[in-house]
Amino acid sequence: MTINNKVETKEFQAQTKQLLDLMVNSIYTNQEIFLRELISNASDAIDKAKFRLLSDEEIKKDTDFEIYLDVNKEDNTITISDNGIGMTYQEVIDNIGTIAQSGTGNFLKKLKQNNENIDLIGQFGVGFYSSFMVAKKVVLTTKAPSEDKGVRWESEGDGSYTIESIDKEKRGTSITIHLRDEFTSDGDEVDFTSHYKIKELVKKYSNYVRYPIKMEIPKEEDTEVEVLNSMTPIWKKKEDEVSDEEYSEFYKANFRDWQDPLEVIHWSVEGLVKFNGLLFIPESAPTNLYSPDFETGIKLYSKDNLILEKCEDILPDYLKFVKGVIDSPDFSLNISREMLQSNKQLRVIAKNTEKVILRRLKKLLKNDKEKYESFWTQFGKAIKGGLYSNPGKKDKLEDLLLFSSSHIEDSLTTLAQYVERMSDGQDVIYYVVGENRKAIENLPQMELLQEKNLEVLYLFDEVDEFLIGVLGDYQEMKFKSVLREDLNLADDGSEDEEDEPKAKDLLAKIKDHLSDKVDDVRLSKRLKSSAACLVSSEQGMSIAMEKIFKQMDQNVGAANRILEINPKHKVFSKLEGIYNENPESKKLKEYSELLYNLSSLVEGLTPENPVEFASKITDLMAEN
Known part of the structure; x- marks a missing residue:
């Protein structure tokens, strides 16, 4: 690439301007970390040079790798130099002039979410720009081993920078910081022209950098170059x-x-x-x-x-x-x-x-x-991902899983703890998928389990149902979804069994009215106060899974729906009355569809025809 020796003036990327403005105005209480960031960058540059050492003849000419600090009290400057990989002209523009790839957007967003003066620099990889917390001007000179010319970059953090190609003999990078007055011996902040202070900061932040960090230290009669870090890995x-x-x-x-x-x-x-x-x-x-x-x-x-x-x-x-x-x-x-x-x-x-x-x-x-x-709050999704992608890791990971529970409000439970608390005679692990605790606890399908005080695992992330499918069981205990059929928890099924023959024809008629929506209509043994609910059949996809696939725009079919009706609810009595009066009543069809749509809403499903659904609701209100 041919470089013009003229000085070019360029504008920073828009987000970089915002970042520089924050740095110049020193929003941080810990300005001293700029030195750590620049030393770390220098160490990285040397790492890259050493990595290319075996294949690059130019690098072999200088293998005494080091980082050198120079403090100039007269000029109020501090310079951080390295003989690492350096940068080409274009690399300086790409790496210094614009930093979209460094996550600046996330950095700025994070700052807006925090009102406190906290140090967020390292998290988003914008360490070079930390120099503007203490600098009124920054000058960077650099040379890549493959280039004949070096590069000089300069900025006062005002939204623009200059760049030019220069004569530079050795590879590597030097960053000279012209300190703002408050960070010198005449200022009221930290004095970064103090050799003692710089030694202290290197020991504190960069003692284990693998390359010697050297600095010329003034003595009574002379000066002496000291290595400031231990370098012991x-x-x-x-x-x-x-x-x-x-x-x-x-x-x-x-x-x-x-x-x-x-x-x-x-x-x-x-x-x-x-x-x-x-x-x-x-x-x-x-x-x-x-x-x-x-x-x-x-x-x-x-x-x-x-x-x-x-x-x-x-x-x-x-x-x-x-x-x-x-x-x-x-x-x-x-x-x-x-x-x-x-x-x-x-x-x-x-x-x-x-x-x-x-x-x-x-x-x-x-x-x-x-x-x-x-830890689980931050990385639990990754651990679960290990099971999604590799079911063979079940034995390694299942005891690390945590779940919310109906029996614990302020913390989470392991599967082992759940099994320890299981009721006598319980042989399955109950779980339910829902948006949040309140939504789950209001589900009609939960009524019988709540009455029996049976513990249920709450899965707030809908994809957790796939995780349960991967697990299959825990300590030979099968998992049982509250939102599927056949919980087998009725105290005494005799009344329900007596009701079923009487209601057989009515249920068949309702099923006929809903033939394009449900696979079956049954009397419920789990409902206590609610009129009806939707559950999935034991086999195949659940309603929760169906919703996930729809969100992903994947058409993999629908779950097998079963409408359960509470035989002790007055709505069921109303349906019986309509059916006994006229089995072919249009009102029975309307009530059946209304009951289905209401149950669908509870499951987070939108009625197929919202306008028609709303009309039936208002008609029903008008009748009463």
Whole structure:
């Protein structure tokens, strides 16, 4: 690509302008994290350079990788430099001038939802722009190893920037921050021209960055270049040698999150395959966790060298929210992604890693259920997805599932806890699908179970019914939907059995009137106060499943509907009276359709002809 040496002035992307405005006006209470973000970017750039080391002759010319900080008290500047991969002219425009790919929209939306001054930068990957929290001007110079020229980029955060090609000998990137007055020795905020303060921040946020972070420190008579960070990979240390705060800072700095991790899993394996693992379960799910563009993968190292930024083959898809590193000396530094896919050692590591995570989750559930429920709220959908996509994982995952319950209002229950509470003689696990607790508890199908105080699992996500289908049973207990036929819960079916022969002809006539809508019409043994309800037949698709497929615009047919009528309700007496007076009465047909439509509404189904339905309701009101 031929670059014109003229200085070009360009406008930032619209959302970037909004972001810069927020940064310039310093909405954050924790401005010091800008240094962590820029050092992290520098480390990433070096990682990328090392990754290309074996195949790029230009990079081999300089393999003393380092990050260098320069504090200039006279100019009130701080410069962060690296000899990493650098950027081309176009890459600077793509990566700095516009950041739609970094999730700026989500970032801004999140800010609007929070009135507090909280640090959200790392969560959305806009670390470079954090420099404008403290800078009145930012100058970036960079050079990619494949380019003859370097690039200079400059902005005051005012909505535009300048860019030009320059002469630059060495690859890498330098970012010079011209500090606002309040962040200098003359200001009333943090003094970022203080060498002591910079050393403190590196130790706090970037101590485990794998490359030396150097800075020239003034002494009494001279200056001395010091390495500010330990560089010892945190995952190589013993667990009791690392504090919770150190784990947290490593996680935030390396995985761009603003919250502490919910759980830290640190372990090592010695045997046929040797490796160290350090994994983090986030506190909150990323906003794009379930979108196709979510980037998953564990950082894969060999002998402290990054060999793959995002290894997708270590964790199963249902654990894709877990972040961390795996370091094994058994991998070759030049191993390819294709070779990894068939690598036996990696399969052993993957199997062990999945087992360790599941063991930790089960321990969390047992010892701190409140904390586990917090995890489930964020990532339960992913765990359930593991069962949807791979029923063979039932034994591994079924005891991690949580459900709302008719018997518990303020927390959730496991299947094991449900079974422990089962009534004497109960041999099935009852469940029901509905929009929310109130809607479910008002369902007519729930009346008999409520009267008998039988516990019912509440499924608020309609696709959970597919999950139940995958499970099939739990501890040899079958699952039974409250919204299907034959609950077999009547206290004494003798009265109902006496009513059935008398009502046989009436039910047949109602079924005839509804022949295009229902498969059967029966007297109900479950209803107490309600007149009627719709249930699905025992086999085939449920009404809830039918609704899901319709929402997906998939025509897979309809559920087999059964209309159940309460023989003790006055509506049934009304139907009997009409039928006895005239079996062919038009009113019986209208009442049958009305009863069906009312029952459909309870199930969240829209009447086929709403206008006709409304007309019949008003006619009925007028009669009475």
